[in-house]
Every structure is written in C-alpha cells, then in structure tokens.
Amino acid sequence: MSPFTGSAARTPDWKHLRVEQVDGVATVTLARPEKLNALTFGAYADLRDLLAELSRERAVRALVLAGEGRGFCSGGDVDEIIGATLAMDTAELLDFNRMTGQVVRAVRECPFPVIAAVHGVAAGAGAVLALAADFRVADPTARFAFLFTRVGLSGGDMGAAYLLPRIVGLGHATRLLMLGEPVRAPEAERIGLISEMTDEGKAEEAAQALARRLAEGPALAYAQTKALLTAELDMPLAASVEMDASTQALLMNGDDYAEFHAAFTEKRPPTWQGR
Numbered sequence: 001m002s003p004f005t006g007s008a009a010r011t012p013d014w015k016h017l018r019v020e021q022v023d024g025v026a027t028v029t030l031a032r033p034e035k036l037n038a039l040t041f042g043a044y045a046d047l048r049d050l051l052a053e054l055s056r057e058r059a060v061r062a063l064v065l066a067g068e069g070r071g072f073c074s075g076g077d078v079d080e081i082i083g084a085t086l087a088m089d090t091a092e093l094l095d096f097n098r099m100t101g102q103v104v105r106a107v108r109e110c111p112f113p114v115i116a117a118v119h120g121v122a123a124g125a126g127a128v129l130a131l132a133a134d135f136r137v138a139d140p141t142a143r144f145a146f147l148f149t150r151v152g153l154s155g156g157d158m159g160a161a162y163l164l165p166r167i168v169g170l171g172h173a174t175r176l177l178m179l180g181e182p183v184r185a186p187e188a189e190r191i192g193l194i195s196e197m198t199d200e201g202k203a204e205e206a207a208q209a210l211a212r213r214l215a216e217g218p219a220l221a222y223a224q225t226k227a228l229l230t231a232e233l234d235m236p237l238a239a240s241v242e243m244d245a246s247t248q249a250l251l252m253n254g255d256d257y258a259e260f261h262a263a264f265t266e267k268r269p270p271t272w273q274g275r
Contacts, residue, residue: 005056010053010057011049011050011053014046014050015042015046016040016042016043016045016046017029017030017031017043017046017047017050018031018068019050021059021060023212023215024059024060024061024062024215024216025060025061025062025063025064025208025211025212025215026054026060026062026063026064027063027064027066027208027211028047028050028063028064028065028066029066029067029068030043030065030066030067030068030072030073031068032068033067033068033069033070034069035074035077036067036069036070036071036073036074036120036121037067037068037069037071037072037073037074037126038073038074038075038076038077038078038080039073039075039076039077039081039125039126040077040080040081041080041081041084041096041099044099044100044103044125045099047103047106047129048099048102048103048106051103051106051107051110052106054110054112055106055109055110055111055112058111060112061112061214061215061217061219061222061274062112062113062114062115062210062211062212062214062215063110063112063113063114063115063211064115064117064204064207064208064211065114065115065116065117065129065130065133066116066117066203066204066207067117067118067119067120067126070120070121071119071120071121071122071126072116072117072118072119072120072121072122072126072130072142073121073122073123073125073126073129073130074121074123074124074126075123075124075125075126075127075147076124076125082151097157100125100157100158101158101159103129103158104128104129104132104158104159104163105159107129107132107133108132108230109227109230111223111226111227112214112219112222112223112226113134113135113211113214113222113226114132114133114134114135115133115134115135115136115137115207115210115211115214116129116130116133116135116136116137116207117137117138117203117204117206117207117208118130118136118137118138118139118142118144118194118203119138119139119141119142119200119201119203119204120141120142120143121143121145122142122143122144122145123144123145123146123147123182124145124146124147124148124157125157125158127144127145127146127147127160128146128157128158128159128160128163130144131160131163131164131167131193132159132163134226135195135196135207135210136193136194136195136196137194137195137196137198137203137206137207137210138185138188138189138194138196138197138198138203139185139197139198139199139200139201139202139203140185140186140197140199140200141185141200142184142185142188142194142203143182143183143184143185143188144176144182144183144188144193145180145181145182145183146160146164146176146177146180147180148160148177148180149177149178149179149180150180155176155177155178155180156177160177161173161177164176164177166233167192167193168191168192168193169191169192172191185197196210216272217272218256218270218272218274219272219274220251220254220256220274220275221251221256224247224250224251228240228243228244228247231243254275255273255275256270256272256273256274256275259271259272259273
C-alpha cells in the first residue's frame with residue numbers, strides 16, 4: 001500500500017467500529033454485542049477503508065481485531081444484509097460481494113501483522129475475517145463455522161476457498177466449507193486453524209501481548225515476510241527464491257540489519273527502527 005495520500009483527511013471517527021491506537025498497536029473492535037457483532041454494509045465498508053488509511057499512515061505496527069460481548073462475529077446481519085440482498089439486482093450484488101472481498105484483501109495486504117482475538121462464535125464472514133488474519137489467538141469457547149452453504153450459497157465466499165486449504169489442507173477445508181459444520185477450539189487447534197490457544201477469557205489479552213511483541217520488533221522485516229507469504233502462495237519455486245533474494249538484498253541495505261549487527265557486537269538488545 002502506497003503511503004502517498006490525496007486531499008482527503010484521516011477519518012476522525014468510525015461509526016461501525018471502535019478503534020484505539022496505543023504505541024503502534026491498533027485495536028479494532030466489532031461492537032454490536034447485542035447482535036453478536038453481526039456485520040452490516042457499513043461495517044464492511046469501514047473495515048475496508050480503515051485498513052487502507054492505517055496502511056498509508058505507517059504508524060501502526062500491529063493490529064488486533066476483536067469482538068465485544070459473547071462472541072467474535074456471527075457473520076453478516078440476517079435482517080440488514082441477507083434481507084436487503086434479496087431485493088438487489090445482479091450489478092448491486094456484484095458490488096456488495098466485491099466489497100466483502102476487498103476487506104479480506106485489505107487484511108492480507110496491509111503492511112502490518114493482524115491478530116484475530118477469537119472467543120465464542122466466529123461464523124460466516126466472521127470466520128473468514130479470522131481466517132484472513134496472520135494469527136488467530138483463541139480461547140476454549142471459540143468455534144468457527146463457515147455457514148455459506150447453509151444459506152444456499154457457495155462455501156467459497158470472500159476468498160475462503162483460497163485461504164482455508166492453505167491453512168488446514170484441502171481435506172479439512174472441503175469438509176468445513178461444504179458441510180458448514182462448526183469446528184470447536186480443540187479441533188481447530190489440532191488442524192492448524194488456531195495459532196495460539198489461551199485460557200478462557202484470555203484471548204484478547206494474549207492477542208494484545210503478541211501485538212506489542214510484534215510492534216516492538218523489526219516492522220519492515222515483518223511487513224516483507226507477510227507480503228512474501230501472500231505473494232508466493234501460487235508461485236513456482238524459481239520465482240519464489242528470486243523474489244526472496246530481491247527482498248533480502250533490499251533489507252540488507254536497511255537500518256535494522258545494521259542495527260542488529262551493532263547490537264550483537266555491543267552485547268545489547270537491538271533498537272528496531274522499522275526501516
């Protein structure tokens with residue numbers, strides 16, 4: 001994401017999200033607990049636009065995505081989205097589905113690690129948002145459900161058919177996307193869907209600790225690692241190693257690489273600058 005901006009100022013308030021930023025860590029909370037944080041058209045658009053703004057500013061070094069109340073996110077709001085889409089024509093439906101995909105792309109393409117703090121339900125679009133994150137930190141109450149076929153739609157929504165097989169393998173992904181059955185925390189951890197399991201009620205605390213650790217580290221190295229993980233998913237080996245070589249050559253010319261050597265020589269912790 002380019003850091004260059006046009007005339008538009010930064011958005012001061014987000015109507016559909018709660019956003020906090022402290023010491024390089026942004027916390028984005030889905031805050032409709034009475035609806036299990038069900039997503040609306042506005043929430044999708046806010047997520048898309050917020051991630052673009054934070055990516056341009058380069059002040060955020062890690063982001064935690066959390067849900068308020070009893071669960072992470074129950075997916076698209078049945079009344080506000082599913083009901084509304086029944087009245088849309090094909091062009092409008094395409095615009096909506098492209099927007100939801102743009103949110104997933106924004107999570108994958110932003111230049112900082114994204115950590116989903118999952119407790120309770122992560123269903124439908126909520127499950128895909130967690131899937132798109134770089135880390136999924138969850139407590140034992142977490143349960144993931146890719147419910148799209150349960151409402152008569154393809155299980156491959158919002159990039160799920162691309163991302164899920166690459167995380168849990170084709171066999172597990174086929175079962176989860178085809179049948180739409182919930183997978184609870186112990187199985188999710190076993191098949192690799194959960195990055196870190198916490199004690200009950202401790203998912204966001206652990207996610208914040210991981211975010212602070214990442215925010216204090218070599219931000220440019222993390223950004224390039226994330227970019228390579230995404231870009232190389234479909235590359236042949238020759239193209240991948242060439243991209244790795246080019247990236248390492250650039251980073252070896254950076255301040256953080258020199259800082260590591262100086263810190264190692266002086267027997268002190270490095271002070272990372274993110275450049």
